[in-house]
Amino acid sequence: MLAEHSMDYILEHFSDIYQQEEFLSLSVEDLTVILASDHLNVPKEDMVFEAAMLWLDKCPTRRQNFEKVLEQIRLPLISPSYRHTVIESLDVVKEYQGCQRFISEAKDQPFCKTACPRRTTGTLLHTCMHCCNWWKESFLTNSSNVHTCKEILRVRSA
Template sequence: MAEIIAVNISATSATFFLPPSPVLEDSGFPLASLDSEDYVFVEARHPNKVLEGLNSLRLNNAFCDVTLCCGGQEFPCHRIVLASFSSYFQAMFSTDLMESRQERVAINGVESQMIGMLVSYAYTAEVVISKANVQALLAAANLLDVMAVREACCRFMERQMDEMNCVGIHCFAEAHSCRELEKRSMDYILQHFGSVCQQEEFLSLCADKLTEIIASDHLNVAKEETVFEATMLWLDKSATRRQSFEKVSVETTVNAVVPHLSVC
């Protein structure tokens, strides 16, 4: 049997001189607190690798400690991941709410497919926004307080805006408190009123919203008669709208008459 020999290497037996290592300025460490020979290693891929690892665990249902239930579908997750990307879940899991102790949590009022997409986003930082899903996705992101996805949906809708859908986008933005999209869509309506007023969405406006539009000082029309004609089209769309005639016609009359009044 071979003899095992313990070798003790003295610290003074060999001396190695290493050049000072660079300190990464974007490492998050204050430079004043680091020795000139310190080396701060930052792995740029680490955040993505951690997400990939967490997503792999989720897909394999490993260490999952909560299951989101929506529309008959179930989504096993990790509480810490949900809480890290959504203040809605952070509040849910860090308070005395009943859900903080439950292994199964029901999510109501949104489409199950959108919950699945947001869960996937939490673990991948990616989500596909399309014309077909943008409104449902925004509504879900709004409910769960996922602001990055909410704002991405708003930007997508703004890029898709035209005279045919700007009224619908405005009403949707108003309903979900998307103030910037609400303002931009209203600006579009006012700027392109001549073509917008000929679209089906315009004819579906409620009386209050129609009044708000035609009473705006920023309404852009080549001639005031356009406002009157648009209002008449709106009134003719439904017999029940005749009861709104007085309120709407006042604004229409003001817009049509005031520009032609001369100062005495």
């Protein structure tokens, strides 16, 4: 129960927490769980990338795990200019083919399932309908809740 409340707090207050020592000391497993969450409260996906870079810079041996971390960042939601000037120029991205593949996928498939914003941005449903190119009227009109991309994609495939 305490762990669940702690995770909820981290997800809700991410912008206040990601620069703190405790956050920067997280294991790659804990970090990827946080970064993968649809409930991560961030104004822009750039902040998620910046948090990942701070975590990486804390300990150089983490480079070997950066591919797992980068995979959790919704790269299609980051502006192409930022991706090109900042992310693609990083040595760690150049070093690992998996990182290069994620960048390439973000460029080639800007409206894929990883392009759905996090629930807290407030634009999830509209963007998912656009990026997934679908409309299921009964799902949308009979629902009073905002749904995660995974839920939307599950309905889409039904």
